Structures are given as structure tokens and as C-alpha cells.
Amino acid sequence: MGSENAGLSRIFREYRNNEIITLHYNYTGKLQASRYQGGLKTEAVVFLFICTLIVLENLVVLIAIWKNKKFHSPMYFLLGNLTLSDLLAGVAYAVNIIMSGSNTLKLTPLLWFFREGGVFITLTASVVSLLAIAIERHVTMVKMKPYHEDKKGRMFALISASWVLSIGLGVLPIVGWNCLQELEGCSTILPLYSKSYILFCISVFIVVLLSILVLYIKIYRIVKLNSQRFGSQRKGVARKSQKHMALLKTLTTVVGTFIACWLPLFILFLLDVSCQVLRCSILYKADYFLGLAMLNSLLNPIIYTLTSKDMRKAILKLLCKCLLNSRDGKIKRFLDWSTSKSEKSSHRLEGMEVTVSSGNAMPSPIKPLCPKTGKS
Known part of the structure; x- marks a missing residue:
């Protein structure tokens, strides 16, 4: 019992000693x-700007879903849940950037573990949410089958499992899976993390990546099989082919974007595990x-939500309400781009339709950019 208390006391002292960071x-x-x-x-400022975009973009999507x-x-x-995890990833990474640089050497190991763990947890939650x-x-x-009440249980189970896995993975270093006692086993990219971790x-x-890939291949095969069975009775061969190509493009975008964003980092970490200290200069560009x-957190809302017609309408309506409504609730007259002081007429967006000449000289209506913003 005494040895356990001594070990805990030593760990507690190490976690509060910022000289370990420098070491x-x-x-x-x-x-x-x-x-x-x-x-x-400069690159830190650019990354902070990207984090701001990630937070704002995902916040808009969350509000649209909630309302x-x-x-x-x-x-x-x-x-x-995916949108929330991406939003939190943007926040965690922004905090990480602010606490990095010269501020890194002012941290205690405990704060360092929280700084890096926050990024690990939120990014893992984003990746697992895709799964x-x-x-x-x-x-x-x-x-x-359409959604029923029993599917809510599966939905909550998937969401809970994604966060349990993410938090569990992120806290492993702070509960002991680190390299504070063995410098030889330390990662170069994350100097307090063990290479084994x-x-x-x-x-x-x-x-997770392979599972996502396999599942989407199965989804495509199921859709293709169903189209072959019933498609000829409804839409015909040409229509089936179009559906197959549209689905294939969507799945290629989903999986391709994920691989393009994450695979370079995976390879870099594998290089970190295999390289001896001071041998691989690329590790210092992590x-x-x-x-x-x-960037995957920036692109996820576009791929998974904005491709939905209903979601596009909801987000557009939300943005229009924010941008066009003045404090007293009236629509701003920002479409009046005329520089002439004598022109005082303003454009109203509600119900407005504009006609333009098409290629065959027949006028065709164009729908207003923003949906009606009347009371819902």
C-alpha cells in the first residue's frame, strides 16, 4: 500500500512539473x-482562421437541425452528432494553437495532456461519427423500413458508443499510457505520448477507415441490386444507370475526402513510430x-448535410433571416446596388421573381435566392 501511495505521489509531482516539458x-x-x-x-494564424470557419459552419448546421x-x-x-464533434474539434484545435508555441514550455504535463487530449477526443469523435x-x-x-421508435435506441447507442470510445482513447495518456519515465519510447510529434500509444x-x-469503406461499398451494392430487381418496372435502364452513377459519385466523395484528409497524418504517425529520434525531419512539420x-471537419457538413435539398433550404432560410432582418424585424434593403443618389427604390426579397432571357429568347423565371422569411 505504501509503494502505491509513493507511486501516485511521484506521478502527481511529475504532472505538475513543467520542467518535464522542456526535457x-x-x-x-x-x-x-x-x-x-x-x-x-503565420501558419498558426491561418489555422486559427480555419478553426473559426469550422466552428461557424457547423454551428449554422446545428441550429438548422435544432430549429x-x-x-x-x-x-x-x-x-x-457529427456536426457537434466537428464544431468541438475546431474549438479544441483553436485552443491548442493558442496554447502552443512559446506557451508550450509554460505548461505542466497535466495541462499538456489536456491540450492534446482535447484534440484527440474531438477528432476521434468526428471520425467515429462517420462510422x-x-x-x-x-x-x-x-x-x-422507415424510422420507428425502436430506431431511436440504436441511434442513441451509436452516439453514446462514439463518445465513449473517443473519450476513452483520449484519456489513456493522462491515466498512465505515456512516456514520462522513458524518453526513448517518446513520440517526436507529441513528445509526452508513448510511441506504442x-x-x-x-x-x-x-x-474505422476500412469499416467505413466496406460499409459504403455494401450500401452501393444493395442499391444497385434493388434497382436491378425493381428499377425496370419504374424508371427504366437509363434511370437506373443514373442512380448508380450518382450514388457512386457521392460515396467516392465521402470516402475519398476522408482518405485525402486523414491518410497523410496516419502515414506521418506511422513514420514517427518507426523513426529514431532526430532522424526524420518531416516529423517537425506535423x-x-x-x-x-x-479540413475534414470543415468539409463534413458540406458532404453529409448540404447535399440534402431540405437541409439546403433550411440553412438558406436561416442565413437569410440573420443577414436580411434588421433589429426591428424588417428586411434590409441591401439589394439596392445603385450608386445614384436619386434612385431611392429598394428591392424586396419576399416573393420577388426575376426573368432573364434564355438561349431560345424565351423568358424563364428564376427563383429568389432566399426563401420567404415570413412567420413559420
Whole structure:
């Protein structure tokens, strides 16, 4: 019992000793760069801007889902969970950037673990949420039934499992899976993380990636098989072919974007595990690879929600209300672009229709950019 208390006391002292940060960063060679001197670098400012876009974009999608009752279904809740995890990833990464650079050497190991763990947890939640969506889509395609009350249980189970896995994976270093006692086993990219822990995380992410890929291939095969069975009775061969191509393009975009954003970071971490200290200079450019992975959180709402016609309408209506309504609730007359002071007429968006000449000289109506913003 005494030895256990002594061990806990030692760990507690280590977690509060900021000299350990300097020791590990110096051992891995990261202090040789000028990054840990002065304020934020140019690339850090760019990444902060990207984080701001991630937060704003995902916040708009979350509000749109929350304000529209027709989106209160299991699949949209899963999309909302993905959006929430991406939003939190943007926040966590922004905090990470602000606490990086010269501020890194002022941190205690405990704060360092929280800084990096926040990014790990939220990014893992985003990745696992993609898997949860793929699972739900696959189950729905197999059963070919509309949503019922019993599906809410599966939806909550998938959401809970995604966060339990993410939090569990993110807190492992702070509960002991780190390299505070063995510098030789430390990661160069994340100097307080054990290489064995990094390898474990990459293995989990690769399994998730392969699972998403397999599930979407199965979904495509199910749709193709159903179209072959029933499509000729409804739409014909040409229509079936169009559906196949549209689905194939969507799945290629989904999986291709995920791979393009995450695979470089996976490869870099595998290189980190295999390289000896100070041997691989590319490891000191890891921020760019992590920034690329963060772009997936920027693109996820576009791929998974904005491709929905209903979601596009809901988001457009929400943005128009924010941009066009003045404080007293009236629509701003911002479409009056005339520079003439004598022209005082303003354009109203509600119900407005404009006609333009088409190629055959027949006028065709164009729908207003913003949907009506009347009372719902």
C-alpha cells in the first residue's frame, strides 16, 4: 500500500512539473526550431482562421437541425452528432494553437495532456461519427423500413458508443499510457505520448477507415441490386444507370475526402513510430498534416448535410433571416446596388421573381435566392 501511495505521489509531482516539458521537447529536438520563441506564427494564424470557419459552419448546421422538427429523426441526430464533434474539434484545435508555441514550455504535463487530449477526443469523435452514420445507413438499407421508435435506441447507442470510445482513447495518456519515465519510447510529434500509444490510435483509425469503406461499398451494392430487381418496372435502364452513377459519385466523395484528409497524418504517425529520434525531419512539420486532417471537419457538413435539398433550404432560410432582418424585424434593403443618389427604390426579397432571357429568347423565371422569411 505504501509503494502505491509513493507511486501516485511521484506521478502527481511529475504532472505538475513543467520542467518535464522542456526535457522531452529538448530530447526530441523540437526546441531547435524557432517555433517555441515569440508569438503566433503565420501558419498558426491561418489555422486559427480555419478553426473559426469550422466552428461557424457547423454551428449554422446545428441550429438548422435544432430549429426544424422535420430533421428530428435518427439519421439527422447522427448528422447532428457529427456536426457537434466537428464544431468541438475546431474549438479544441483553436485552443491548442493558442496554447502552443512559446506557451508550450509554460505548461505542466497535466495541462499538456489536456491540450492534446482535447484534440484527440474531438477528432476521434468526428471520425467515429462517420462510422456511426455508415452503420445506420447500412442497417436502414438492409431492412428497407422507415424510422420507428425502436430506431431511436440504436441511434442513441451509436452516439453514446462514439463518445465513449473517443473519450476513452483520449484519456489513456493522462491515466498512465505515456512516456514520462522513458524518453526513448517518446513520440517526436507529441513528445509526452508513448510511441506504442500512437501506434494503437493509428490502428484504431485505420480499422474505422476500412469499416467505413466496406460499409459504403455494401450500401452501393444493395442499391444497385434493388434497382436491378425493381428499377425496370419504374424508371427504366437509363434511370437506373443514373442512380448508380450518382450514388457512386457521392460515396467516392465521402470516402475519398476522408482518405485525402486523414491518410497523410496516419502515414506521418506511422513514420514517427518507426523513426529514431532526430532522424526524420518531416516529423517537425506535423502541424500541416494535422491541419489537413482538420479540413475534414470543415468539409463534413458540406458532404453529409448540404447535399440534402431540405437541409439546403433550411440553412438558406436561416442565413437569410440573420443577414436580411434588421433589429426591428424588417428586411434590409441591401439589394439596392445603385450608386445614384436619386434612385431611392429598394428591392424586396419576399416573393420577388426575376426573368432573364434564355438561349431560345424565351423568358424563364428564376427563383429568389432566399426563401420567404415570413412567420413559420
